[in-house]
Each structure stands twice: as structure tokens, then as C-alpha cells.
Amino acid sequence: MQYRALAIPDPRQLIYGRSPRPVRCGFDLEIGGGLVFPEVNFTLPAIEIRPDTWSEVIAQYHEMAGNILRRAVALQVPGIVLEFELLPPMTANPAWGADITRLLHQHLAEAHERHGLRSALRVTPTDIRDQVRPPVLREGAPWENLARSFELCIEAGADIVSIESVGGKELHDPGLMYADLRQIVFALGVLAPRDTAWLWDRISQMCAAEGRAIPGGDSACGFANTAMQLAHQKMLPEVLAAVVRAMSAVRSLVAFEHGAVGPSKDCAYEGPVIKAITGCPISMEGKSATCAHFSPIGNVAACVCDLWSNESVQNVRLLSGSAPEAYTELLAYDCRLMNTAASQGQAVLLRDWLSQSDEDLSPQAAVLSPAATYRIAEAIVNADTQYQRTIAAGKSAVCELRDRAGSGRLKLSAKEKQWLDRIEAELAALPGEDDLRVEMLDRCADLFAPGSYGWE
Amino acid sequence: MDQTDELYDAILSGNASTAATLAQEAIDQGADAGEIVARRMIPAMDEVGRRFECGDCYVPELLLAGRAMKAALKVVRPLLASGAAEKAGSVIIGTVQGDLHDIGKNLVTAVLEGAGFQVHDLGVDVPASRFVEAVKEKAPDIVALSALLTVTLPAMKSTLEALERAQVRDRVKVMVGGAPVTRQYAEQIGADAYSDNAFGAVKLARTLMGNL
Numbered sequence: 001m002q003y004r005a006l007a008i009p010d011p012r013q014l015i016y017g018r019s020p021r022p023v024r025c026g027f028d029l030e031i032g033g034g035l036v037f038p039e040v041n042f043t044l045p046a047i048e049i050r051p052d053t054w055s056e057v058i059a060q061y062h063e064m065a066g067n068i069l070r071r072a073v074a075l076q077v078p079g080i081v082l083e084f085e086l087l088p089p090m091t092a093n094p095a096w097g098a099d100i101t102r103l104l105h106q107h108l109a110e111a112h113e114r115h116g117l118r119s120a121l122r123v124t125p126t127d128i129r130d131q132v133r134p135p136v137l138r139e140g141a142p143w144e145n146l147a148r149s150f151e152l153c154i155e156a157g158a159d160i161v162s163i164e165s166v167g168g169k170e171l172h173d174p175g176l177m178y179a180d181l182r183q184i185v186f187a188l189g190v191l192a193p194r195d196t197a198w199l200w201d202r203i204s205q206m207c208a209a210e211g212r213a214i215p216g217g218d219s220a221c222g223f224a225n226t227a228m229q230l231a232h233q234k235m236l237p238e239v240l241a242a243v244v245r246a247m248s249a250v251r252s253l254v255a256f257e258h259g260a261v262g263p264s265k266d267c268a269y270e271g272p273v274i275k276a277i278t279g280c281p282i283s284m285e286g287k288s289a290t291c292a293h294f295s296p297i298g299n300v301a302a303c304v305c306d307l308w309s310n311e312s313v314q315n316v317r318l319l320s321g322s323a324p325e326a327y328t329e330l331l332a333y334d335c336r337l338m339n340t341a342a343s344q345g346q347a348v349l350l351r352d353w354l355s356q357s358d359e360d361l362s363p364q365a366a367v368l369s370p371a372a373t374y375r376i377a378e379a380i381v382n383a384d385t386q387y388q389r390t391i392a393a394g395k396s397a398v399c400e401l402r403d404r405a406g407s408g409r410l411k412l413s414a415k416e417k418q419w420l421d422r423i424e425a426e427l428a429a430l431p432g433e434d435d436l437r438v439e440m441l442d443r444c445a446d447l448f449a450p451g452s453y454g455w456e
Numbered sequence: 457m458d459q460t461d462e463l464y465d466a467i468l469s470g471n472a473s474t475a476a477t478l479a480q481e482a483i484d485q486g487a488d489a490g491e492i493v494a495r496r497m498i499p500a501m502d503e504v505g506r507r508f509e510c511g512d513c514y515v516p517e518l519l520l521a522g523r524a525m526k527a528a529l530k531v532v533r534p535l536l537a538s539g540a541a542e543k544a545g546s547v548i549i550g551t552v553q554g555d556l557h558d559i560g561k562n563l564v565t566a567v568l569e570g571a572g573f574q575v576h577d578l579g580v581d582v583p584a585s586r587f588v589e590a591v592k593e594k595a596p597d598i599v600a601l602s603a604l605l606t607v608t609l610p611a612m613k614s615t616l617e618a619l620e621r622a623q624v625r626d627r628v629k630v631m632v633g634g635a636p637v638t639r640q641y642a643e644q645i646g647a648d649a650y651s652d653n654a655f656g657a658v659k660l661a662r663t664l665m666g667n668l
Contacts, residue, residue, distance in 0.1 A: 046607060048607075048611070131580065236515060
């Protein structure tokens, strides 16, 4: 199913906490039904994951879940999502990931029974299919373990499953490093959609077979967040990272065309575009994810979220308590403010403040403002193929940046302006999809395996 | 402007085919290969490195210049006097076991190659045993280890321990890097050098080669 129109036709309805297609999952939790909930993601401190350290690993997760839920109950959150992002060894050994899933599910069940805490558990296996070069995405042990990991985690109590899929990343990474827009667009607009479609058909089927877990969504983390972080470190032009962000929405949207229903993944900053198009709830992360990374989009990221996440926090000790516990509190207060504003009819006002406080200070924030989100989403649904949609999203982002820079609201250095000119010219000069595919099969033959994308 | 000045500009602007053509033209007109490298090519790379470090260009310009440098070097290298054609050194690089991140590693690889090092990239999720095998097989000067996850930091230590156990640790210098790595951690596990950025890694590699 391809989306041809926006599910949220009025920009004023593109708002945090409320989605036209809310989802109900886990322990009586409705996401997108009017409230924003914290989504707490937590991980291990420096510890090797081996059979002989496994009991310590389990003990760490037991401690983290206990601390997080105790704080959530103390702060009377109306609901909470825990996210368990598997580490690579936990996906390569699917039973390990399932063990922790089972443990976390038990914690949530007890909190629901004892305190009436509404909750859900999101489980995100690691996409381990790119261990060899070129990646073999559709067969072999990595794919089999990934698929088994989904199955076992669903059986063990996952309520929402997600992934940060990597199809196309093998071309996108070098494309970014050389700012090769043809390669970037081919990766985002041709390869990634083909892999995402194939993968999400299978993830959706696994959820349907079990009957309880819901297919959440994908993330362009390996693409657009890589670009954003490299730009943040002054390694790439910020305008390039912003254009990549907009274009990446197309490949993440494909997950929803193939069964995902939300909430999308927290690190999918392209989520607002997905929400405008699909009406499905999204998770986002921003200022309260400083435990994991810095970003120029701390406030604007919250504008239309349905879950508000900390990205990932290590189980280390702080003055207040454990870090997962501390970040639970941070998220709880963020959500409390958003929900209070909404209950008093001021959600749009708070949303606009969140956006205005960031949107003119960086290209990345500019393309995530609700207004820009809307224009990018419209550009996507008005184009036909995934390739054309990707280019349309990129052009829309260029227009957004040019308008803001032209009006003096967004300050771009001369160097950034030169890059914007170059990106605009290269987007305009892109050939048809078939011609670009022929070019890439020739020029990048050593980087990707056509069979991984369904080509002979 | 003669061909060698144009060669300097071609490398600086990252134009590989022009750089190779100009290097060939300069050779055809009797220019000394060593002079071309020393007076035009290396200064061009130094200039692009300087621009990057002071924020006047980004990684793509840097890598494209490195690519142009390699293209020109391919033309002149056969004509360099013995010894002048020696590589800056050889490096085995990889992301340690359990870690699939490779952007940082790839960047260091590209910059090292641009600086004339011969780099053998073992990829991501590389077990300690694979590093040991590669050291035995390739006899590199330097082993470079990368990690992005805090939970894979211990794999750096395990890799160093494996090199010790295999009695090859004293044959190589080991440098480490990646977001969660600190100088303190590098010292703690017995690495020879640490850098938090790709250019620092190249400087370190040059220093380590001087100390070999």
C-alpha cells in the first residue's frame, strides 16, 4: 500500500500526543491517543557479553528495570514504554535477547499488577546483516539469527518490535564521505526501500503469526543520524545532513507501507514526516537524550512526538541514583509538561515554542519544524516511485533551507551556501532511476550485492 | 603556471583524473619525480589538511584530495628513486569484535592512505584472533583498533591480550580510537597511542613510525 495523501491534512492537527491511528499494546497502553509517554532505553556499562558473564548481564537488566519502574511509579506517570535494544551478540545468539525480553516483560507485568502502571515493551534486535562486505541481506546466518531473534523476542513478551535496518548503508556511508549525491540518492531511494520492503513484510508476518506484538517502525539512524552527527562534528556540511534527513523519510515510510503501524523508532528523526503521512504514532528523542549524544534539535524533536525517549543510557551511578532512573525522571517531567499544556488546550502553542526555539539555529532543526515537515511530507506523497519521492523530499528540503537563509532567519556560512547550491544542482541533474541503477551497478559493483536487493 | 602548479591545484580541488594527467605531462616534460612529489603533491595534501583542521573544508574535500593524490602518485611512483618510493608505513585496521560501526574506521583508513600509508582494512566485528593472524601474515608496522560501543571496549583489551599471547605484540605499535575510548583507557589497556580524530591518528601514525 502506497500513501498518496496526508493522513493529517491540517497542520494544526500535527501535534504531539495525538495521532489519527493510535495503537494499543502491552499492558493497556494506548499510544497516540492524547498523551505523550516516556520511552526509556537503557544499556549495559562496559562489560563483555559472553556465556561466563551472562548472569551479570541479566543482573544489570534486572537492576535497571527495577529502578526505572520504581521511579515511574513514584512520579505517577500515566504510562511508560521500556525499550530493549539488543546488542549485536544478543541478536547473534537469539536466546540471549529472548532471556532479557522475558525478564523485562515480567517486570512490567508485576508493575501493572501491583501499581496499575500501564506500559509496553519495545524490543529492537540489531540488524546484524552487514557484517560482511558486500552485505548479504536475504540469506545466511546473520539474517537467520536476526529473524529468529524477532521470533523469540516476540514469544518472550515483546509488545512492539522495531529495527534500525541497514540495507543500502554500504553505499550510503561512502557516498556521504565523498558527498556523492548520486550514490546517496541511489542508496536512500532505490536500495534502502527495496530492503525495507522485504524486511518489513517478514517482520509484520512474524507479529501477525504471534498475534500480540505490533510492528512498530524502522529508523534511518544508520543514514541520516550518521550524517547529522558527522555534520555536528564539522566533518560534513550541515545542509547536506539536513537534505539527507528529509530524503531518508522515504525509506522509513516503506516500513509502514509494508505493515508497520507505529510507534516508530525514537532515533528516527524523520518520524514527523511519517506521522503526517501515515497518521501513526511516533517516538522521538532530543534534549533528554544527552546521555547518548548531543544534537541541534533538542526541542524541535518533541513537537509531534507520541513517545519521548532518552535514546540510550548506561547503567552507571550518578549522585541522584542510577543513570537510567535519572533519565526516567527527566523524561517523565518533559512529558508531564507537554500533557499539561495539551490538557489546557495549549498543545499547539507549546509545539510552536519547541519548534521556534530551534528551527532557525541549524539546518537540521529547520527541516524538522512542523511547517517544513508538512511540505516535505506533501512532496513525498505527490511523487510516484520511491526514487522520485526521495528526490522530491531532497528538493523540498533545499527549498526550505534556501527560503530560511534568504530571509535571514537561518544563518548559513558562505561555505554552507556553496554546498547548498551544489546539492540543488546535483539533485536537478539526477538521471532516471534505471540509468542511475546501471551507473551504480558499474561504478559501485564491489560495494553491494544485487542479490541482496532482489536483482539477479 | 606550469604543470606542477596545476597539479598542486588539481590535488587541492580533488580532481583525480586531472591530477594523473598533469603528473604524466610533467614527467613527459622531464620533471624529476621526487621533486614533483616533494614540492607539489605533498604540499597540496598538507594544505587541504590545514584547511580541514581550521574548519575551511569538510571531509569530502579532504578525501577527494587524497584520491587525487593517489592517482598522481600511481603515475610518478615507478619513477621515484629507490627509497623515495617507500610507503609511509603499513597499518592493519579494524573495528573490534561485537561492534559493527565503521564510519570512523573508514575515515581513518582514507586519511592514512592519503598520507601514503598502506592500509589493510579487516572490516567490522573483527575477532582478536583475526588481528593476530593479520599481524603474522602482513607484518604491519601499526595495528589500529576502533570501537563505538561502550560494551565493546573490553574487546580492545582482549585484542591486545591476544597479541601478547601470540607473542606478536612487540612487533607492532597499537593505536586505538572511537567515541567511548579515552586516553586513560588506552593507557590502561597498554595501547601505544590514542586519538579522538582521524587527523590525530595520522599524526600519531607518523610519530609511531619515527619511533619504530
